[in-house]
Amino acid sequence: MNKNPQQTTLLMHLSLLCALLLTLLPWPSQLTIWQPHWLALLIAYWSLYTDDSRVMYVAFAYGLLLDVLMGSLLGKHGMSLVALSFLVTKSAKQLRMTSFWQLLIMVLVWLFNDIVIRAAIDWISFRYQPELLDLLPLLTAAVIWPWLKYLMDRCQTSLRTS
Amino acid sequence: MDNLKSNQRLTQSPLFKFLMLEFICIVLMISDKNNQLAQPIRNTLSLAAVPLLKLVEWPQDLYQVAQLAISRQAQLIQENNELKEQLLDARLKAQQNISLVAENDRLRDMLKATQTSPLTTSVAFVSNINQTQKSQHVVIDQGSADGLFEGQAVLNLDGVIGQVDVLGQHYAHVILITDRSHAIPIEILRTGMRTLAYGNGSEVLLSEIPTSADIRSGDVLVTSGFGNRFPRGLQLAAINAISVSADRTFINATATPYAQLDRLTEVFLIWPNEDEALVDE
Known part of the structure; x- marks a missing residue:
């Protein structure tokens, strides 16, 4: 599908690093609860648009890195991101054909699943009581996903034509 | 040959990879939770994380430097004067303190009580880094390479703020006293009553105080030194509200931490005193 897979891989890593930085950037406290899970969004995108399931290893590595940065239980984000990546890769071929709205809803379902997994791990490790507020990032993710997809598509096409 | 191929197909399949990676994650989580086996992995990964932290901090540092360069001299002079006044104030208090310390030592001598020796401290700076975690953490710029250890007490000038929770090689996560999963042994300064203070998200909460206990709004909470994590007598919070529990068996009180x-x-x-450590052994 792609002429220069090396450059695509480079783009993937660059975008994932950007996602990590976006997660780390300090936001005003009112906005923090709205912050989407950037890394999960990008992992979903790359699982959807690369053909091999190697993205799962990438998801695992970046998940662990995020765990270390956030000081959470080692493997928490790793687990949720690998699960997300697996769900996407399994049906990537069909999903690439679906309409915009269907895809958006699917993305929200994956992110919801991601939130549920993390809440479950938190509950097991320190009896965290989930709140409805935890679902707010889904709304922002729904707004951001189309733009993110458009941006990454443009980047990929420009790589392919150059 | 056929067997080998099917083996290959198995290891190539997404399901196999998924199960393998999830298994690794579960093993990591269990080892991290229970007995710190995962600390070497965390240390190695933290080396990769440091450049990212630096990259986030760099524009903020730049902003501060620029602000300093642009700020006018008059402002600086004013700030300098204010700081001098503060220093005078602090010195005056320190002088009063010296006589109090001497008096206290004499009294302790008479009582043959153990001496409290000064504490070993070090200063760390808090990184302005977002924490989307459910728990309340701050990141500081010192880690296991600087001799920090897990459970170490962390204060600022106003009072206790928390303890070291997760260690990296060159940075550490500090869990705050207001975190829901944090508890700290405290003592009410006025009455000497000892209890535990739990975090409740924005304040600290004292639950399960007997209704007969003498407790008022405005009471100062200090660390009691139990559990050997926090040294005794560090100020923590002031009680702001008291309520009786629904079944009227306990008093619940909330307290505002002194530190912002x-x-x-x-x-x-x-760092805990070495003398005390020797006594413990």
Whole structure:
């Protein structure tokens, strides 16, 4: 599908690093609860648009890195991101054909699943009581996903034509 | 040959990879939770994380430098004067303190009580880094390479702020006293009553105080030194509200921490006294 897979891989890593930085950037406290899970969004995108399931290893590595940065239980984000990546890769071929709205809803379902997994791990490790507020990032993710997809598509096409 | 191929197909299949990676994650989580086996992995990964932290901090540092360069001299002079006044004030208090310390020592001598020796401390700076975690953490710029250890007490000038929770090689996560999963042994300064203070998200909560206990709004909470994590007598919070539990068996009190936990810049780390450690052994 792609002429220069090396450059695509480079783009993937660059975008994932950007996602990590976006997660780390300090936001005003009112906005923090709205912050989407950037890394999960990008992992979903790359699982959807690369053909091999190697993205799962990438998801695992970046998940662990995020765990270390956030000081959470080692493997928490790793687990949720690998699960997300697996769900996407399994049906990537069909999903690439679906309409915009269907895809958006699917993305929200994956992110919801991601939130549920993390809440479950938190509950097991320190009896965290989930709140409805935890679902707010889904709304922002729904707004951001189309733009993110458009941006990454443009980047990929420009790589392919150059 | 056929067998080998099917083996290959198995290891190539997404399901196999998924199960393998999830298994690794579960093993990591269990080892991290229970007995710190995962610390070497965390240390190695933290080396990769440091450049990212630096990259986030760099524009903020730049902004501060620029602000300093642009700020006018008059402002600086004013600030300097204010700081001098503060220093005078602090010196005056320190002088009063000296006589109090001497008096206290004499009294302790008479009582043959153990001496409290000064604490070993070090200063660390708080990184302005977003924490989307459910728990309340701040990141400080010192780690296991600087001799920090897990459970170490962290203060700032106003009072106790928390303890070291997760260690990296060159940075550490400090869990704040207001975190829901944090508890700290405290003592009410006025009455000497000892209890535990739990975090409740924005304040600290004292639950399960007997209704007969003498407790008022405005009471000062200090660390009681139980559990050997926090040294005794560090100020923590002031009680702001008291309520009786629904079944009228206990009093619940909430207290506001002295330290402003949402705008921390520098913190102090405390090492336990070696003399005390010897006594414990």
